[in-house]
Amino acid sequence: MQNDVTALNNHFDAFLEHCGDLLIYVDLKFKIVMINSTAEVILNMSKNEVIGQNLFEICKCNQMELSFTEEDLERSKKLKSEFVDGYIIYSQGQRRVMLWKQIFVNNQQKSYGYFLIFGKDVSLLENSKKKDSILTSACLNNVIIENLPEYIYWKDLSFTYCGCNKHVSDYLGLSSPKDIVGRTDRDFGWPEDRVETLYKIDKKIIETGIPSIVEDIIPRPDKSERIMLSSKTPLRDDNNNIIGIVGVSVDITAEKEAERLRLEVELNKTKLHEQEKFRKNANQVAHDIRSPLTSLAIIAESCKHIPEADRITLRKIAASIGDIANNLSTRYKPDDPQTHTAGQIVQLIPVSLALSEILSEKKYQYKHSSVKFVYFCEKDANFAFIKVEPIEFKRMISNLVNNAVEAFEGKTCKVDLELKLDDKFVEIIIKDNGKGIPKDILDKIMCNIPVTSGKKDGSGIGLTQVCDTLQRNHGKLSIDSKIGKGAKITLAFPKVETPVWIAEKIKLNKGDTIVVLDDDESIHHAWEARLEPYKSDLKLKHFTSGKGTIDFINASVAKDKIFLLSDFELINQDLNGLQVIEQTSMYESSILVTSHYADQSVHNLAIRVGIKILPKQLASEVPIEIEENRSVSGDFKKVGLVIIDDNELLVDSLVDFFQNKDVVVDAYYKPKNFLDRLSQYAKDTKICM
Template identity: 25%
Template sequence: MNEVYNALIENYPELIIVTDLEGIIIDVSNSFIKTYRIEKKEEIMGKSILDLLIFQDRERAKSNFTKIIEKKSIKNQVYRFINSDGQYFLGLTNSCLIPDLKEKTSAVFTIVKNISNYERIEADLKESQKMFQLVIDNIPQFIFWKDLNSVYLGCNKNFARVAGVGKPENIIGKKDQDLVWRDSESEFFYEIDRLVMELDKPEYHVIETQLQADGKQAWLDTNRIPLHNEENEVVGVLGTYEDITDRVKARKKLEKSEKKYREAYNQANFYKDIFSHDISNILQNIQSANDLLNIYLNSNIENRIEDRINDLVDISKTIKEQIMRGARLINNIQKLSYIEESRINIKKLDLFDILNESLRYISNWKYKYNVNIQVDTPHNSLYVYANHFLKDIFENILINAIKYNNNKIVEIKINLKKKKRAERNYIQLDFIDNGIGIKDVRKEKIFQRAYNKDKSISGLGLGLSLVKKIIESYNGFIWVEDRIPGYYSKGTKVILMIPEAQ
């Protein structure tokens, strides 16, 4: 036993102090002699161990020394020791009660480990961590980092705020499922984390949505980077993102504004086209009629009335018709303006009342054309959601069926029936004529006399483009088919579907 004791006293690197039960030093190790720069042990022996401590730690040390006697040992006590230069160092002490081999009595054996450097390193580390947290807390971006299981290891204040955890340290140990995000968002975040870590490849500028703690639905521009240890192994993921919600809203607002002004520009060009083409056409016809009238008026005075009365009547009719065409054009443009400005109200209307009123108007054409119109329906009453423009639609379709027809007898059949489409109830109207028909390549174009569309389509004013706009304002549909499939020249079928009103 003496050999072990002597080996410790002579060679143990930490300080060893042996005292009696009163705390009086009776032996020290060679490492103690070197640390305190004394010539021999006798210079320190006989002094109290408390004399080695600064004054503020002595009372606590005295109390703990009593506990050593009672409990046989006491561990991990830190005191400030005074060295030979008058400076103090931190000493971690472990003390126990042992028998004094020389005197056959008990003694206190204390090992002192200088931990000043460890404390300094720990303090520096804490200061470094504090500075790091201070830096990332003052960065405007949102920052977080996770381990291999996507468990949060830390974040900055901005991220803690939107995550609803208060302080950054409260994020530690949590997963995305524990935070305020939607379930779908949490799953998406997890999948992106896995992708970055498993492929060991960063993902930059991933646009994500995030429901934040204050209820805000945010748009994020996110970067995720794999984290590596000293062996270059992936140990986690670092994420940073910028809130681009205002930018996204501004872009959408700008796109909406651009669309609005683009439509306004196209609308202006559309109206310009209507007036430059159609009004010019009307004025040219009136001018031609007027020139012809002047020829008649300047011809032989004796013959001009008696012999050419019929020609003059025709000229007068031509001028009147062109004036009426101009009036209809202006009326159509006004209607289109109402539709585009959403100034029309949709309401429940009796379909038969509207159709009969249109048929009465068309009856005036029977004096000029031989027209036979039949209406076929199994229903006694039908109601639709529409407005007063529905009458204009019917009249437009019926007039086209009469005008574009080379037969001696103009045959028009109108079928009405109920139809369901996409779980909604409609009234379908089929206007079937025996006219010249419409080629397949023009079946869609006839509805396109509108903004920046094909200007080669002949016809006056808005026509079927206006009809289509009105039908769409009802959430209805319109299209054209051949009366006999595959034979366009045998006539046309114009099909309308208008939402049914109960």
């Protein structure tokens, strides 16, 4: 019912405003649903005042008398509607002579009905000789029918059209309304199933006397279609006998299209929501995979008693699992149009982890080919960083690997990806044993001339992107190629200082208690294996609960002999690793071990409180140093500025400003947090409060 009423409301405004006579639309409780502007003038009340009010009660409140009552409206449910003389008497005694007609429309199928009240002001015609001819029902009906914007038509008992208004004749391509007389629904070239449906609807109305409201798609002569809300009701004679059918159709095509678009938008929102949900699940699965993967990698490196062949097998298994995790993370990242254009913000990236991620993608991309990928990273290069546009960097490496694979033209091949480090540069080497790059193509590449010969030459037009990216990011390119033996491409980027938030090493003291907090049991086994060589110098304590960790550390009498290795994300707990560190004040003696190392928000949180991050993927590679005593006065933290302020917005703005100027900044929102870490700063450290 609600949809039909809404549809009627949407079109009734136009119906009302195109008619020069008073029109009022009330529900079964006589509450006004809509009036036209003529009714506003005659009743001397606005739409806002009357809509939702009982017609008779509001007239009474305004000392206005109508010549008809609620009972008259109720009788219109059973009797034929006719125009009758009447009046409106105003509060000052003025009288307006009216011609009234009440029509009841009932839709039993939808269980609702309403009254239409027509009123024509005939005060000026009361004493005119033309009154009788002008006030006839036929005359008024013709005026109303021709001035309404709706499509109106009527049929006799044989379902033959007896008339229509001009809107219908124009829609059907007829010269005038008279041309419809004598025709049936079969005469307009409509499909047989449509004609049969219309026949059944009309027949039921004739037999039962019950009106019908349906949505109807009506074809036009030009093969186009419009969606109509069609209301059909019995046509009766003076004796209340059914003599035909009258139909009124309202064009709701625009509304239906708007509804379709709304539903389409809602569907797209639902799809996007599901995609986002799936992406989060994929990332969570990747995260969950990395914890046992880290354990496997650490154990494979630490357990020297395992035969070399078995350790190689374990490393291969770990690499395969890592490929799965990296592929999940990268494949379902949200697509940002801005990342497809050059000139992105330059960022520090851990090269070894970026290359590992790219190589994982390539293994999946070429998993059905005969290519073999080999990755080698010098031990000192595991924590090497470069400053580049991250998306363009990954595209560049991807293009070069693709070119190396395509140089084999489908044959069995091997592609080596190496990461090396010297005093000034980080070198990325991509080698293949393919057919090599022809000298003319090589000369073009080295002279930065766009290569247009395509993939068939083993280089491909992707090298244009490579050269552009290197130029913008201060990189260098060198190529060593021999026809028939392969090519070696070396990319060199300036080495940059490892960011302050990265834990390049774990520095411990003899006698320390190492507290491991992680909700994954396999990580605890991995750390046991990793710290096995130092078991005579260290104690190990395991926790899966953040609260349990806090209670243990804060209750310890030798808190200065505790070192905390904490995961960031603690599943189904109200705490994360950073909060545990803050609540135990373990800023100087803790490291956040997490696979969320690339999350900028995690970076910012760690930087704010001065905590270092160790990517879980590098837990098996990080050097561990055991000292006799923890330094008290030496090894001061190297920072350019310390900011202390409880205005977080101001602090964050200042940190972003100085970091863009390559100034290392520590920031604190609470003075207590700074005081807890005061000893790590040299006396000449600049402090802004």
